Amino acid sequence: MTFLVHHISARAWFGLLTLVPILFLLLLVLLAPPDGNERAQLLQFVGRFHLLAVHLPIALLVLVPVMELAGRSRYFPYLLPSANFILGVATCGAIVAGALGWCLARSGGYSGPLVTQHMWGGVFVAIAAWLCWLFGARSSESHLNPVYAIALLATVGLVSFTGYRGGQVSQGENHLTEQMPARLCTLLGLPAPKIPETISSNGGPATFFGARIQPLFAGHCVGCHGHTKHKADLRLYSYNAVMRGSKHGPVIKAGNPKSSKLFHRITLPPGDDDFMPAQNKPPLSPNEVKLIELWISAGASGTQLADAIKDIPLDSARLPAVAEASFEEFDPVATAKQRAGLAPIVAQLQQRFPAALDYESRGSADLVINASLLGSKFGDNDLAALAPLSEHIVIADFSRTTITDSSSSAIGAMKRLRSLRLMHTKITNATVQALAPLSQLESLNLFDTPVTPAALTAIGHLPKLRHLYARETKISPDAPMSEDMKEKIIF
């Protein structure tokens, strides 16, 4: 060990003082790995500083190769003598970050391959940094020790790997690709980003799940099986998460409470090791257990309405005293996906018919056309341009336009129409007869059109028709018509 001769005291002391904690860390990781259980609050508190401390050694370890390279150029020769010092600091930093990391992992309820790999990565980074420090002293301007160079490169690689795993632990497995533009994904040959699980109509406030079951989970379970902690990889904060289950598979078996793991665990005798909620947390009341049983028996649905399940035990979830309106949430990503096929055509036609064409709502791919605002500027040719969107139009207003019977087949092709307005137009019975396939039509407005009573037979059978507006047509209130039609027709 000739290279230690000149600085025997300082370097040897430093080497020993750092090697001992590294070995101690190794022992900790070997003997007390994180096991998904939560431990002392103090340990957790200290552990949280891992995220703060970890970035110093990362930066320093990436800095050293830069210094080694730049120091060999003409411009920065003064960098070279500092590289070994930086390595020393980095080694200390890696040890501290590693120790804090163990605190966090051991006490914070972490487990699984991600955190294990991240942890071992961290330990090896500390060891690699120490080795680099050891061999780096022999490196000089003229001579780059090959072992040192390889160790440095390996360290940087190790840091990158460990850092990536760390990002996955804290930010989610796909944290780098999640927001990647779809085009870049295809360019890199990656699968397109999955729609993140955001707000789902499943389990909305008006559903049985949202009104009765979710509050139970929120009150009793999400402390350990939620966003921040997810023991056994089980998350109970949303309908989708509940149905996804834990690392051992689904915990709910729709229709069968007895073989649903979640139900099994909450119905064990309270002293049992597997009883949930664990660790002397307040158990669910018998009525709450009954609610969950009823919900699973009825199919564990996320969309079933709150009043769909009768005979629920009364003192459990609070009954809403009055009717509740439910606010439909929408998921912009899912909506964009639904609209993907027609969005370009819609955008193009919105240019052509300003303010006349739009989606029915922000969360819908159904379309509403109101051509009445364009008036005489809208004719048969314009209506024909809507053909590619026919199946998506649910409300159409062609009042005051110049359309004629030659548009009849184009209107007849709008099979999902719920409301159709043809006020003040020249259309005749021919158009009304073409409406026969509109099985969804609820409202038809023929106000001020030359339609005659003969048209009534053509639409008499429309199953959903509720209103037919026929003032200022050739149909008079005393024209012969079925009793059914008399109920629907409005003068």
Next chain:
Amino acid sequence: MTSSKANQQGPRAPASEPLPEEIYARLLAQTRRHFLRSFSAGLGTMFLGTLASPLLSSSMAGGIAADGTRRLDFTRDPKSPLAALPPQFAARAKRVIYLHMAGAPSQLELFEHKPELTKLDGQDCPMSFLTGKRFAFINGVPKMLGSQYPFHQTGQSGQWISDRLPRLEKHIDDLCLIKSMRTDQFNHAPAQLLVQTGDARLGHPALGSWVLYGLGTENQNLPGFIVLLSGGNSPDGGKQLWGPGFLPSVYQGVQCRSHGEPVLYLDNPAKVSRSLRRSMLDAIDEINRQSYAEFGNPETVTRIAQYEMSFRMQMDATDAMDIRKEPAAVRSAYGSNPGESSFANNCLVARRLAERGVRYIQLYHWGWDSHGSNAKEALNIGFADRCREVDQPIAALLADLKARGMMEDTLVVWGGEFGRTSMRENRGGQTMTLIGRDHNPGAFTIWMAGGGVKPGLTFGQTDDMGYEIVKDPVEVRDLHATILYILGFDHHKLNYSYQGLDQKVTGVKPSRVVAEVLA
């Protein structure tokens, strides 16, 4: 300059600001180092500002709101601030016609049948009705006052109604009456502000402004929020009732006149042609655009948009407001008489505007403040006149909307700003010659029709005196939440970021959609 230094210099010129020469000298003395020092500090502040802004304000459009749900994005091209946007969820109605009876009509003479009150007519009011209550004019112990008009049941829904609205009565099965409305304001101006803007104080956007902000308007050649007064007195709340508050001022209600030019000075002056007007506007727009590029004030964009809209309105507004274009039969159904300011004319205009895609049409009628202090405001004289003025036009409007299929997507709302007392007003503690009632914020009646509300329904209930609510109270903010729900919005989500809050029309107190009245 510190004050001590100023004192040493003795009396100074009134201007405590440095003189221009001083500023110039100071600028000359600036070195590169001065600049860099102040600049780097500024840079740091800017960085901290960007860090803090998501915490302090919530102006991130389309981001995530405090409750973890997704924020709605209302940003538009600055050149078309009124562009239509789809609602949050499928709407039950796409426009509103709001008929506000300013002064607060007496529910006890129109919709609230209270035989027990009639039995007690003329007796002293029990003290339990008076303790802890504030009145505008009632003094001491007033007498109970039974309804001044006979009631009867009508329609298939069998609702009770007085004999004052014989034509509206024919549409009773289309109305959804809410008899348990409640407010916390007992004076006209704040109560009207509360009903129209959601807050009794000035400075909050009108409900119509909120709707316009949320949905925009279909017809870009007309204002999206139009206000029509019916002659007589203007509402006590003033123009703030249709003001934009803290919303950008493009969303304010535009008050139109029902005769002559719909908007004052809309027509070109004599000898100014439309093309001359166009080139003048082009020049002004160019100057405004430069001003916007220089200062970035969003109100400049508003001004450009307003000039452009006025130009387009010159054609369309005049046409939309011209009820002479309606067939004589339609005009006579409304009882309208072109050329005068009347509620009847306004109802007909409202239908024409609704047909043309105007989003929010606000009508005010006046003179419903039936205290009994003069003939115009007496229940037995002026009140009867007011009823006659509105009965036929409202009935005609409902019939017209129904025949044209527009009840399907138009919400009609009728109401005042509070109710009236079950006691006879005794101004100054005296028995008055005429009969009237004082203000009662504790209970009043409104009705809605069309737009997905349950027809033929009576919701809520007051006590036997019609004085206080005993069942299903509906706060004004609940009404607003319900109207927004009908238009396709969760009232929590129709937000505008102002003063560090996600402002909303329903304010911060809990409010609910009255789902019971929805069909």
